[in-house]
Every structure is written in structure tokens, then in C-alpha cells.
Amino acid sequence: MKTNDYGHITVFLQQAVAALEVRPNGIYVDATLGGGGHSDLILKEALQGHLYSFDQDEEAIRFNEKRFAEEIAAGRMTLIHDNFKNLASELAKYGVTQIDGIVFDLGVSSPQFDEQGRGFSYRSDARLDMRMDQEQSLDAYEIVNHWDYKELAQILNRYGEEKFASSIARRILLQREKAPIETTEQLVAVIKEALPDRVLHAKGHPAKKTFQAIRIAVNDELNVLKEALAQSANLLAPHGRIAVITFQSLEDRIVKQFFRDMATKNQLPDKMPVLDKDIKEDFKLVTRHPIVPSEKEISANHRSHSAKLRVLEKN
Numbered sequence: 001m002k003t004n005d006y007g008h009i010t011v012f013l014q015q016a017v018a019a020l021e022v023r024p025n026g027i028y029v030d031a032t033l034g035g036g037g038h039s040d041l042i043l044k045e046a047l048q049g050h051l052y053s054f055d056q057d058e059e060a061i062r063f064n065e066k067r068f069a070e071e072i073a074a075g076r077m078t079l080i081h082d083n084f085k086n087l088a089s090e091l092a093k094y095g096v097t098q099i100d101g102i103v104f105d106l107g108v109s110s111p112q113f114d115e116q117g118r119g120f121s122y123r124s125d126a127r128l129d130m131r132m133d134q135e136q137s138l139d140a141y142e143i144v145n146h147w148d149y150k151e152l153a154q155i156l157n158r159y160g161e162e163k164f165a166s167s168i169a170r171r172i173l174l175q176r177e178k179a180p181i182e183t184t185e186q187l188v189a190v191i192k193e194a195l196p197d198r199v200l201h202a203k204g205h206p207a208k209k210t211f212q213a214i215r216i217a218v219n220d221e222l223n224v225l226k227e228a229l230a231q232s233a234n235l236l237a238p239h240g241r242i243a244v245i246t247f248q249s250l251e252d253r254i255v256k257q258f259f260r261d262m263a264t265k266n267q268l269p270d271k272m273p274v275l276d277k278d279i280k281e282d283f284k285l286v287t288r289h290p291i292v293p294s295e296k297e298i299s300a301n302h303r304s305h306s307a308k309l310r311v312l313e314k315n
């Protein structure tokens with residue numbers, strides 16, 4: 001499996017782009033450019049089309065300005081340094097009000113996760129940060145040191161599905177009365193103090209859920225996903241598709257629910273006589289069940305183990 005120079009192995013590279021059924025002259029969006037794996041494949045298929053690729057991470061944009069210098073110069077690709085929650089307004093700046101497909105490959109990229117200074121990982125010590133957008137002011141330090149007990153316990157519970165949310169929140173408050181919690185290593189130590197032995201010795205890192213929760217809160221990941229899905233559905237041209245890759249159950253639930261709602265919204269209630277044979281729903285599910293990675297993909301790229309791909313089409 002190919003790693004680009006960015007150090008990120010694209011999950012569902014072929015499957016997600018195949019799911020878009022790219023047309024040579026279509027207009028496409030890659031909402032999560034990262035190292036550019038999906039963008040690259042879309043560009044190879046949309047030879048007379050245009051690709052708009054978003055990333056809120058400055059480093060990802062800088063990397064891809066070089067990687068796709070030719071395609072950008074040829075007017076086939078535009079990089080947009082912004083959050084995908086601004087999808088519709090950003091595209092409108094280029095006169096784009098309809099698109100033929102969009103792919104979301106959610107979460108953080110491997111370099112974001114591995115780069116020590118970014119503070120995403122509980123395995124290496126760094127200042128508490130976790131911002132995907134380096135220009136944003138809210139970071140993990142602010143949440144851990146300034147949010148009150150209720151807010152902390154709530155995000156650990158909701159975004160981390162952490163059973164010990166209240167004990168961890170309580171420990172964090174006790175610790176920061178003595179001194180601020182500045183680093184990932186200090187936070188891991190506080191989390192460990194709050195957990196019972198059986199959890200500390202169970203499979204999986206004891207700080208995983210708390211880190212996930214704080215990361216989701218810092219980047220407001222679930223809300224921006226909901227906003228962007230709604231905008232994507234509005235922007236789709238007939239037969240246009242949305243393909244979304246998720247890596248955890250909270251995101252997958254949002255995508256699953258949204259796609260179901262869109263595909264059933266205009267359905268007639270059961271047994272109602274169909275008066276007009278042409279009445280159709282606006283959208284259909286391309287994947288009734290999510291596509292999951294093969295054993296081969298998981299062994300070549302452990303990051304893919306929890307991935308799910310869902311696809312929606314506009315009729």
C-alpha cells in the first residue's frame with residue numbers, strides 16, 4: 001500500500017473514488033485533502049473537470065500546493081484553506097452552486113497524529129493542543145484547564161463514551177487546583193489516577209476515550225460534520241454522490257442517520273396509493289450497509305481497522 005511523501009496511507013483510496021463514479025467533465029470536492037490521496041485519483045479521472053479540495057490545516061495545503069502544482073496551474077484544481085463547514089459559501093466564491101460528487105475522509109491524518117508538537121497522541125509528550133486548524137484559538141489546554149466540571153464530564157461522556165467521565169473530570173479539577181495540566185503526558189497520568197485497576201490493565205490505552213473526546217470538542221467535529229453533510233446534499237447535481245469515510249461510531253451514526261433521512265424523507269407512507277408513478281425520493285442509499293476494510297487493507301494499514309464507507313446518491 002502506497003504512502004505519499006506526506007506520510008499518510010489513504011484509507012479506501014480506490015473504493016471511495018470508485019463510489020463517486022467520477023465523470024470526466026464533472027465538478028468534484030475533496031473535503032479532507034490531507035496528503036492528497038483521494039484528490040490525486042479524482043484528478044486522474046476528471047480530466048476535463050475541476051476539483052476543489054479543502055483542508056483547514058495549513059501544512060496540508062502547503063504540501064499539496066507543491067504536489068499538485070501542475071494541476072493547479074492548468075486550472076483543473078483549486079485548494080481551499082478552510083473548514084469544510086464553509087463548503088457552500090467557499091464554493092460560491094468560485095461561482096460553484098452545483099457539484100457532481102464529494103468525498104469526506106474524516107479525522108486527522110497520520111502526520112497530524114504523529115507530529116509531536118500537535119498534541120493529538122497520548123503516546124508521546126507534547127503541549128496540550130489538538131487543533132487541526134492552527135489559527136483557531138480554542139485548544140486542548142483551554143478545555144482541560146478552564147472548562148468547568150460539568151462541561152468536562154459531559155464531553156467525556158458524549159464524545160468519548162467514557163464510563164468513568166465523572167471520575168476523570170473530578171481528577172482533572174483536583175490536579176489543576178495544584179498546577180495547570182500542560183502536556184499530554186501529564187493528562188495521561190491524571191486519567192490513569194482516575195481509573196480502576198481493571199480498566200488500566202484492559203485492552204486499549206486508558207487515555208484513548210478521553211483524548212478522542214477532547215479532540216472532538218476542540219475541533220467541534222460532530223457539528224461541522226452535520227453542517228457539511230446538509231450543505232453537500234443541497235449542492236449535489238442529479239446523480240451526484242456523497243462518499244464519507246468515518247473512523248469512529250459517533251461520526252458513523254451521524255452519517256448513517258443523515259443518509260437514511262435523506263433517502264426516506266419523501267417516501268410515501270406504506271400502503272398509500274401511488275397517484276403519480278413518477279414520484280421518487282430525492283436521494284437513494286448506494287450502500288445499505290457500510291463498506292468495511294478487507295483483512296489485507298487492515299494488515300497493511302492499521303489506521304483503517306475502524307473505517308466505514310457510506311455513499312448517498314441524488315436521483
Ligand SMILES: C[S@@+](CC[C@H](N)C(=O)[O-])C[C@H]1O[C@@H](n2cnc3c(N)ncnc32)[C@H](O)[C@@H]1O
Nearest residue numbers: 010032034035036037038055056057083084105
Ligand atoms: C484522514 S485525513 C485525509 C487524508 C486524505 N484523504 C489523503 O488521502 O491523504 C483528514 C484531513 O482532513 C482535514 N480535516 C478534518 N476535518 C476538517 C474540517 N472540518 N475542515 C477541513 N479540513 C478538515 C484534516 O486536517 C486532515 O488533513
